[in-house]
Amino acid sequence: RVCIVIQLSAVLTLSTLSLSACVVVCYLANRNELRSRVIQWLQNEVVPDGWFAKGSNFSDTLLKYFKDYDNGDSQLDSTEFLKFLQHNETAINITSYADEENNRLLRSLCVDALIELSDENTDWKLSFDEFLNCFKPGFNPPERKCALEDETYEDGAETQVECNRCVCACGNWVCTAVTCEGTDKMPAVEKTEGADQEMTEEEWTRRVAELNKHQETVEKMKVSTKDI
Numbered sequence: 319r320v321c322i323v324i325q326l327s328a329v330l331t332l333s334t335l336s337l338s339a340c341v342v343v344c345y346l347a348n349r350n351e352l353r354s355r356v357i358q359w360l361q362n363e364v365v366p367d368g369w370f371a372k373g374s375n376f377s378d379t380l381l382k383y384f385k386d387y388d389n390g391d392s393q394l395d396s397t398e399f400l401k402f403l404q405h406n407e408t409a410i411n412i413t414s415y416a417d418e419e420n421n422r423l424l425r426s427l428c429v430d431a432l433i434e435l436s437d438e439n440t441d442w443k444l445s446f447d448e449f450l451n452c453f454k455p456g457f458n459p460p461e462r463k464c465a466l467e468d469e470t471y472e473d474g475a476e477t478q479v480e481c482n483r484c485v486c487a488c489g490n491w492v493c494t495a496v497t498c499e500g501t502d503k504m505p506a507v508e509k510t511e512g513a514d515q516e517m518t519e520e521e522w523t524r525r526v527a528e529l530n531k532h533q534e535t536v537e538k539m540k541v542s543t544k545d546i
Contacts, residue, residue: 342420343487344427346461346473349435352403352412352428357455359409377450384446393443399429431488435459462489 360380365373374382387402388394394402403410403425412425433444436452444452451457464471464486471477471486478484481498484491 342423342427343485343492344424344431345487346459348412348424349428349431349488350459352410352425353432353435353453353459355410355412356403357453359406360453361455376455380450380453381446384449391443393441393445394449395443396426396429396433399433399444400426403429434488464489464491466491 360376360383363374363379364376367373383402383405384394386405387398389398410425412421412428430442432452433442436448437444438448461473463473464475466477473486473488475486476483479493482494482496484493486492
């Protein structure tokens with residue numbers, strides 16, 4: 319059994335887990351807590367101007383770290399972003415799970431959620447301006463919902479597709495990927511062609527990707543409606 323996290327533009331296979339154990343997802347509360355901890359850490363490093371020396375403001379402090387962890391392309395990808403967070407393990411130590419490996423996994427997933435938060439050109443990398451926007455203290459992150467058919471779901475809401483569980487996390491559907499057989503099958507959220515046949519892992523990955531493609535379409539429709 320495989321737990322698969324579907325982002326709007328990527329599929330990440332985490333590890334082989336039982337259905338009941340596949341619960342490591344980054345919810346809005348996790349994302350916002352990590353963001354708040356980073357902001358507090360950076361604010362503590364701000365140095366006010368002195369009589370004879372210029373200090374450093376919030377933007378200066380963040381730029382210093384951006385340059386430290388940027389590989390030279392003037393952007394931070396998820397690996398570089400995670401290294402930036404690991405610079406201050408104490409400040410960003412989120413322990414939502416008893417197992418430390420799950421906590422590290424949670425942090426990694428929340429990095430993706432933070433990147434998605436301010437990634438204006440959806441290349442899954444942050445320029446310095448995008449990086450700064452992500453951590454601006456006055457910025458109030460939106461609470462995105464998940465869409466399915468004509469319904470919207472709050473963060474943390476769960477649903478079933480075949481014999482698999484899906485949970486709404488930071489505006490994306492996160493689903494287990496279990497081959498459905500015989501009595502293990504449950505009513506599908508949507509009827510699909512060949513739904514009475516077993517789904518391979520690849521087919522299931524496409525199925526959940528379709529859910530999130532639908533989610534992306536709904537978000538675009540909302541933006542278009544607002545512009546009218």
